[in-house]
Amino acid sequence: MESHPSSWVAGAALALAVSFAVAPAGPVVAGTLVTQWNDVLMESVRRSKIGPPMVARAIGEVHTCGFDAWAMYDDVAVSTRFGGTLRRPPAERTLANKQKAFSYAEYRALLDLFPGQAGYIRDQMIAFGYDPDDASSDPTTPQGIGNLCANAVTSFREHDGSNQLGDLHAGPYSDYTGYVPVNTPDQINDPNRWQPLRFSDGLGGFVVPGYVGPHWGNVIPFALTSSSQFRPGPPASYPSGRYKSQAEHVLHLNAHLDDREKVIAEYWADGPRSELPPGHWTLFAEVVSDRDHHTFDQDVELFFIVGNAVFDAGVAVWEAKRFYDSERPITAIRFLEAGKTIHAYVPFEGRRKIRGEDWLPYQPATFITPPFPEYPSGHSAFSAAGAEILKRFTGSDYFGGSVTVAAGSSKAEPGFAPKQPVTLSWTTFSEAADEAGMSRRLGGIHFEQGDLDSRRLGRQVGAAVWDKAMTYIQGTAGQPSVARRAQPDAPLPVAATSTEFAIRSIAPNPSRSDVHIDFALPRGGRARVGVFDVQGREVARIADRTFDAGIHRVTWSRSAGRVRAGMYFVRVEALEQHRVKRVAIVN
Template sequence: MSLFNIAGCSTAPYGSKHSYLTQIIEPQNQNTVFHWVDVLLQQTRDQRIVPPRAAYNFAMPMVAGFLAANAILKDYQEPFGVGEGPKDADPEVAYGVAFSIAAAEVFQQPFLREKKAFLDGFPDSVSKTSGIDWGKKVGRHVVKMRNNDGAEPSEVNYYLGRYKRRQDSLKWSPTGTFYSADPGPAFGSFDRGLFPGHGQIKPWSMRSGSQFRATEFYDPASPEFADEFDTIRRLGAADSSIRTADQSEIALFWEDGPWGVTPPGHFIYIAMQVLQQQATTFNELARSLALIGMTQCDASIAAWDTKYFFDVIRPESAIRQRAEKFRNPDPRVKRQSHWKSYIPTPPFPAYTSGHSTFGAAGAEMIALLQDTDRVSITGRSPDVVIWPQLEGVTRHWRSLSDIAEENGMSRLYGGVHWELDHTQAMAAGRGIAKQAFNDFFQRRV
């Protein structure tokens, strides 16, 4: 595996405070795969990409890089019709070139300096030239393969008739009023719903965007809804008297708002931290990140399909504005016009939780790749610019499933999700990961 010189990259190199690898990867474990994934994470942060689009952007480059390398090394089966690569091609060179071409497509950023700095780390040879040519071919193949996948028209905040709006008291509406936290972020109110068509993008591993769609949400007049309403009203309020200090820290730790790697990026970050300890080949690592990238993208599609299919109101709107319209006989379902969630309420429907879907898919896939859920790990927040309270904060987990559960529950502690949002999303995320692991990139025999 090459130890290439990346000092010329416009995206900051390993060892820079701007690189996420510095936070989690030991110098001896730095490699081509981690380098290029770090480029994606930094670009997501620098362009302030929102979570569902970030998840979409992660998949194509990771898959393209793996397909280019694997076609040369021939370790795993693949269903995308790439074919066999040239025997004399350098697989790492091919990986980086294919990766950069796909990344340029999804981020609309050429990455010319990043690619040049990467290639300068390899001595000129027939193998390098062949790897460049093959990487270009595979990168373009993957970009063409994803043409007309529904992503482009879904990158607007208009419904365009894709999902029918519900008309009862649970109908989602933009949350107001103005949100701000000191210290922390400030957001305008009454934004349009984010990407109503994202759930109809063509998935990578699912049969359709609705394959893992959740079951129907609670009747707003039911005892179950009354329990949820009261729980979040008390637990998720900005001034909650029952939320513990640890739960408050968890809510901020996993918030992963703008100006960072986003929730799907956070689990890719965790995956790199865990996978560096695994004795693995270059191609095994490329496959692992490709599977994680694919399933994070599909998690976004599944979550956004359920969100806009059911169109369910957020707790803050329900508690502040609409409690009496639910006609729930439970006296706990009452309006509190000054109630405010502890963390910002996102501008799109509640049901189900994107955070929980991303977390369950990511943790389950890492566990399947590791062949164990029992991974003891200490982690920090990748980005603290929004919540300076997290500076120096680390959290410790004894299993990957604990990580996913804490991530999902953070949204309840923050007051932005119902508990059913979390439990249904966790089931979907785990299902997405299991199916992809069993159906894609099996070892050749």
Template sequence: MTTSMSRRHLLVTGGAAAAVLATTGLPSPAAAAPAHASGPAVVLAWNRELLAIVRTPGLQPATVHPTRSFALLHAAIHDAVVATTGTGRPYLFTVDVPGHAAPEAAAAQAAHDVLAALYPARAAELADLLAGQLARVTPPAARTDGVRAGQLVARLLLGLRTGDGSAAIPPVLPPGTAPGQYRPTPPAFAPAAFTHWAAVTPFVLDRADRFRAAPYPSLSGARYAKALQEVAAAGRDTSTTRTADETVQARFWAAPIWNYWNEIAQSVVTGSRSNLLVAARVFARLNLAFADAVIAFYEAKYHYRIWRPITAVRLAGEDGNPATDGVPDWSSLATTPADPAYPGAHSVVSQAGALVLRREYGPRWPVEVASEALPGVQRRFASFQEAADEAGLSRITAGVHTRLDHEAGRRLGLDVAAFVLRS
């Protein structure tokens, strides 16, 4: 069983500052910001930097999920800002710093130190970004004290995550043989990915299986047959029932889903004129929820080990359901990810993101989303929930998930995000 890092107890003294673990979680949206709180530029810049890193081939370790890096980055920024503004509740620990320490300097230094530790090959660029930000912070004494606070927060956080299971070698998952069991999918027939991730220690959840999805429906039942028939028709590469817009949706949302929601958060934070403290809180909540949601959905995926639609449709003649028919040459519109189907990752992460942003900014916030999978294309939504729904359902028309995966994913995303928000 895994246990949350945020439930451990710690007392550390370093230099001029002391840190004590906090167990009260992140502050409520209503927490007042101090009058001296600055804008969100520092938070946004480091988020953009990490997005650039994870999009650069070869920089992200293949067996370390990127959401871990986003959670580390934004937890460090958040706690550094809380420490130096004296407002809000920290994620992990309270750092005692001089009252005039600059929050911008603390946030920038904490962000730099986390990313420099995770991506040493990017050291020069990270140092340049930090230097440019620190140069704008005055007076020098406030900058220096802020830097010390940021260094301490980053060091403590990185230390707490050492040995969290993320560096483990992924075990090989034997291919399934019985109806319903997952097996590698064409065209690459790659081995299952992130088979070790369910054992990674959550950031906020007390255990990975706390909100495990309900057992998968019987393959012989009507629910399964209806879901398979839907994806067989709408998700096929040569589908005649999928609309032109559904095809665009399937291709639009094909990139890593946590990237989209970090981009959405950047746009919202900028458009709302959120200050530094609010920006730090929003990104911390968002990415802590994503990191734990990914741990949770891998726990469920590898607990149930449900086959993907491309396998299910091709072998439907063997599933024992008279309402399904095998189509041996069936192929999906999109390439199927190398992991089990249930629950759907896009649905989990999107629902978590929608709840976090809705809690901060309200239910009706216009959203404009860009896609790294379809450059130059933008889609507009009246709310975060509309964006989340489309992202999750797009995986059905892409042919890589059924509605059963989507519905279980939505439930899991809601549960994980709600837990993070009230922790």
């Protein structure tokens, strides 16, 4: 449900997000059905009132529902709730059936999460050519598979600690842990703790938003063993020198803002009525999908992993935010500089002297600082986790994205900044993620430590989610994970147990060198092993001969023929069946 009592959208008449218009390397196409459903999800988010961790959870949940339904028509993948028990026979594993099952699953998930947008979501289902009233639970039909998978995931998530239904405390997603802030909008009782703020509602009045998600560390994550698994910190505390120096650093950045830095601060803000930071990275995933001409199957996997990466990042960050309950820069600076004259950037006026207790970050007056503690940064973790997944999925950190922001389009200084169009560009996913983290320092929202520590946290979360997602994609979830991803250049051991027909492991993956492929045959016979690119062209024939029953290793020798960096598929054909796994090549 999308309402939230703490008014994440206070002052939402002035949205913070700059229009998203990344230029991919090649011509933009309509996209796969996966990216089209992601657009429906993002529009539902923009129309809603939920905060960042709730948005991240919605992304993970919707795309998990879609993945689970799709997995029932895949040769290998298993769903997160049913495993492979509902898998359909080979003759039914058509693209049309996959798309239909996927669509019904995502449709049902969206209705569950955004009931206030039911009319819009229903219209999109019709536009995609499906009957929104078909509630079949027949597991022999794609719509039945989709509905069953969505119901299994949403039923589980409705009781995952998020309080989505408001059954733990009145109001969807409301706090049920009894959090009470130490400070008030008018009184700093502890300069190390979070302070609620009073600011304009854009209509002549004032609002004091409550803490968004103090209970979020109780939410069951996708891959993390606990919400505190990668908890960083602690942050600097008063009266240490670090506490004072980090405040001075934010003051210095603010006082010397130029047009490019203002654009960076606003482009990445992703505030109310936008897709918010987690959604921003699904839009980057859409760009990658177009750029690399993804198939439907590839996008099902990509959005499943990206969605759960931002979901777990939100759980991890919000657990740490509650644990430390740390002050925002506005609280620290006003506390330290009260009664003093300081230099600051004043919108429409530039750098000038003001009273320390009057300092404001570079944000619109209707949303001067997000309503939750500073440490660690959500932007930094969401972005680092998203970048980590995109890098691993594509086999390269290369991005090549850019956005041009029009002159005068600032929300903080409309008609005034920037003076000229400003183009932001990112060669790599990591550059984009780092800039997203830096943007919060430029905007006066975060300290340096909150940014940098959270970048590390996001990468750790991304790696954990990748590994967990691979167990579902590769069909090993719930089994000893012999096919779990290895670190680059670290070959996986050959297991000596089960001889079910399967590709047991591909290592190293990603690879800069020779690739070792382990596969198992339950009985002897002819097997053909090949490598195919994303267009389905065979780029290497590794083996085509008779093998005995058991586990075998063949090697794709990279020296035999150079191939471009990117995503490839290893296909093993034997016993009138085939198995496929992905391998990323980096040069």
